[in-house]
Amino acid sequence: MNWGLILSNSVYTAISANAIAYMLVATGLNVHFGYTGLLNFGQAGFAAIGAYSLSIPISRFNWPWPCAVLLVIVSAVALALLLGFTTLRLRADYLAIVTIAVAEIIRLSLNSVRFTWLTGGNDGLQGFTSFMEKLNPFPQQGIWLWKQKIDGYRLWLLVSGWVLLMVVATLVYLLMRSPWGRVLRSIREDEDAARSLGKNVFAYKLQSLMIGGAIGAIGGVWLVLDKQSSQPGDFATTFTFFSYTIIILGGVARVKGPVIGTMIFLFVIQFVDISLQQATKTTPSDPTPLLPTWLIDQNNYAQLRFMVAGFALAALVVFRPQGIFGDKREQAFDVH
Amino acid sequence: MSTDTSAVPFESVPGSQKPDAILVVDNVTRSFGGLTAVNVAHLEIPRHRITALIGPNGAGKTTLFNLLTGFDEPDTGEWKFNGLSLGGVAAHKVARRGMVRTFQLTKALSRMTIIDNMRLGARDQRGESVWRGIIRPIWASQEQDITQKAEDLLERFNLAHMRDELAGSLSGGQRKLLEMARALMVEPEMVMLDEPMAGVNPALKQSLLQHIKVLRDEGRTVLFVEHDMDMVREISDWIIVMAQGEVIAEGTFEDVGSNSKVVDAYLGSHHDVDLGDHT
Numbered sequence: 001m002n003w004g005l006i007l008s009n010s011v012y013t014a015i016s017a018n019a020i021a022y023m024l025v026a027t028g029l030n031v032h033f034g035y036t037g038l039l040n041f042g043q044a045g046f047a048a049i050g051a052y053s054l055s056i057p058i059s060r061f062n063w064p065w066p067c068a069v070l071l072v073i074v075s076a077v078a079l080a081l082l083l084g085f086t087t088l089r090l091r092a093d094y095l096a097i098v099t100i101a102v103a104e105i106i107r108l109s110l111n112s113v114r115f116t117w118l119t120g121g122n123d124g125l126q127g128f129t130s131f132m133e134k135l136n137p138f139p140q141q142g143i144w145l146w147k148q149k150i151d152g153y154r155l156w157l158l159v160s161g162w163v164l165l166m167v168v169a170t171l172v173y174l175l176m177r178s179p180w181g182r183v184l185r186s187i188r189e190d191e192d193a194a195r196s197l198g199k200n201v202f203a204y205k206l207q208s209l210m211i212g213g214a215i216g217a218i219g220g221v222w223l224v225l226d227k228q229s230s231q232p233g234d235f236a237t238t239f240t241f242f243s244y245t246i247i248i249l250g251g252v253a254r255v256k257g258p259v260i261g262t263m264i265f266l267f268v269i270q271f272v273d274i275s276l277q278q279a280t281k282t283t284p285s286d287p288t289p290l291l292p293t294w295l296i297d298q299n300n301y302a303q304l305r306f307m308v309a310g311f312a313l314a315a316l317v318v319f320r321p322q323g324i325f326g327d328k329r330e331q332a333f334d335v336h
Numbered sequence: 337m338s339t340d341t342s343a344v345p346f347e348s349v350p351g352s353q354k355p356d357a358i359l360v361v362d363n364v365t366r367s368f369g370g371l372t373a374v375n376v377a378h379l380e381i382p383r384h385r386i387t388a389l390i391g392p393n394g395a396g397k398t399t400l401f402n403l404l405t406g407f408d409e410p411d412t413g414e415w416k417f418n419g420l421s422l423g424g425v426a427a428h429k430v431a432r433r434g435m436v437r438t439f440q441l442t443k444a445l446s447r448m449t450i451i452d453n454m455r456l457g458a459r460d461q462r463g464e465s466v467w468r469g470i471i472r473p474i475w476a477s478q479e480q481d482i483t484q485k486a487e488d489l490l491e492r493f494n495l496a497h498m499r500d501e502l503a504g505s506l507s508g509g510q511r512k513l514l515e516m517a518r519a520l521m522v523e524p525e526m527v528m529l530d531e532p533m534a535g536v537n538p539a540l541k542q543s544l545l546q547h548i549k550v551l552r553d554e555g556r557t558v559l560f561v562e563h564d565m566d567m568v569r570e571i572s573d574w575i576i577v578m579a580q581g582e583v584i585a586e587g588t589f590e591d592v593g594s595n596s597k598v599v600d601a602y603l604g605s606h607h608d609v610d611l612g613d614h615t
């Protein structure tokens with residue numbers, strides 16, 4: 001077992017551009033669910049809209065990248081308005097149903113053969129990252145994080161991504177400590193109480209959807225910038241459920257929650273994954289793997305990693321139900 | 337402002353006219369399935385008075401509150417607050433116009449502190465807009481004023497020591513107090529309290545009664561639902577009695593107490609006396 005490689009690779013996974021994408025998507029969801037109490041089960045849809053609002057205009061229509069970035073925000077806001085006007089006046093569970101449905105419609109449309117001319121279908125779109133490569137100030141050979149190599153482009157995505165994430169997190173922090181954030185929390189606790197005190201609940205929910213949706217869309221952008229390819233498969237509902245896992249791990253309604261939650265989540269998954277990979281590996285010089293083949297072998301460890309990771313995460317939640325940064329006091333009054 | 341409670345000059349009949357009524361209700365009905373929960377032909381609430389709305393369980397008092405404050409929609413009817421129609425007006429706008437209600441089943445914002453519960457109630461907060469919220473200096477001074485006002489009210493309602501606790505940790509009675517104090521943060525012209533005394537201990541009740549009288553003396557109008565007849569007798573200037581959705585009597589405590597329809601409504605002997613139009 002090469003523990004140096006396992007550790008450095010797991011650490012890198014937890015802070016990489018891919019991780020930043022998860023952090024952003026979960027931060028957006030935290031605005032919806034953590035602060036406002038909106039049951040959005042379609043956050044992957046916002047991420048998909050963000051990703052394709054960048055990749056389609058650039059790959060297909062040669063838009064200058066700032067225009068595509070603007071489109072990312074505009075389409076996220078448009079999706080929020082669509083979801084908001086159709087469901088926010090109804091009971092809370094309708095939002096959950098509609099968001100999950102809309103996110104799936106988005107993914108299936110992106111996957112559809114009918115739209116392959118535009119979206120690239122199942123193969124997705126590539127070649128939209130050249131602007132980011134041109135902006136990259138780091139040399140191509142990159143750096144070594146102990147035993148993990150990070151190429152220049154990924155290092156640039158990592159550094160710029162962390163700056164972006166800090167800006168977003170600061171904005172969320174400033175908003176949530178303001179009286180505006182207080183109204184959001186009151187809606188989460190009891191929207192009728194907020195109404196009885198003269199707060200326009202619908203308008204606040206809509207604003208929350210737009211802001212969290214836009215943050216999620218930016219997360220989607222980072223995801224596909226990292227992969228240098230945008231494919232519909234990356235925006236399945238599991239992405240949304242991972243985001244929920246992340247904010248619950250890190251602590252709901254905490255600005256640090258999605259960041260720390262993502263790190264733990266991705267670290268555990270990656271650590272288990274490559275540890276099992278190494279423990280089941282055989283080489284010509286060493287034909288017996290570390291773990292007995294009747295228990296596990298190279299063909300089935302991939303399924304097992306999610307089980308083991310799931311156990312680890314479940315244990316974390318059981319022993320610290322409020323999450324890493326959550327407030328134990330608040331947990332006691334979890335009314336919903 | 338002084339109000340002479342001994343000589344209330346209104347007529348003791350259901351739907352009687354009041355000079356300068358703050359709230360006038362006409363033909364408001366609401367039914368759930370086959371059950372007519374509210375059927376109020378005409379009702380006027382006198383300005384600058386404390387009016388009690390009483391009636392047996394299920395009389396439709398809470399439903400009427402919900403209708404008047406925009407939390408439920410009536411099947412028919414209209415009502416005017418300060419001469420302006422409130423039919424179809426959203427609940428938050430009703431509150432902004434100066435008519436603020438509390439809930440029978442309290443709605444404490446559990447995972448927020450008591451002081452934040454209170455601050456939320458304040459009107460026209462600059463920091464409640466998303467752009468201005470980001471920049472603290474824009475709202476910091478107003479926030480200070482709001483906090484001061486909230487602390488004064490908490491003091492009045494014996495909750496000051498709980499200032500930074502989460503509202504979820506309050507007892508049932510304390511939640512009632514918090515909800516009333518929070519409603520006052522809105523500076524309402526008319527306060528509608530749904531069973532404000534339920535679960536409040538007798539010693540505190542006395543001081544709460546005084547607070548409610550102070551509200552009137554400050555020039556506010558109070559309409560409250562209550563089952564505790566001692567309290568009703570002690571502070572009400574006027575009493576309205578509902579039964580089976582209708583207003584069956586109005587008057588002073590003495591008038592109402594001697595009204596046979598009211599007695600029957602409470603004792604439930606509908607067989608002998610016809611309470612109104614229903615069968």
Ligand SMILES: Nc1ncnc2c1ncn2[C@@H]1O[C@H](COP(=O)(O)OP(=O)(O)OP(=O)(O)O)[C@@H](O)[C@H]1O
Binds near residue numbers: 391393396
């Ligand atoms: N949402 C609802 N759905 C169906 N029926 C309802 C609903 N709300 C109220 N009702 C019915 O309307 C009638 C009046 O209820 P309401 O809550 O207004 O009574 P109340 O006078 O406030 O009684 P209490 O003194 O017990 O609080 C009751 O018979 C109740 O069952």
Ligand SMILES: [Mg+2]
Binds near residue numbers: 397
């Ligand atoms: Mg009631």
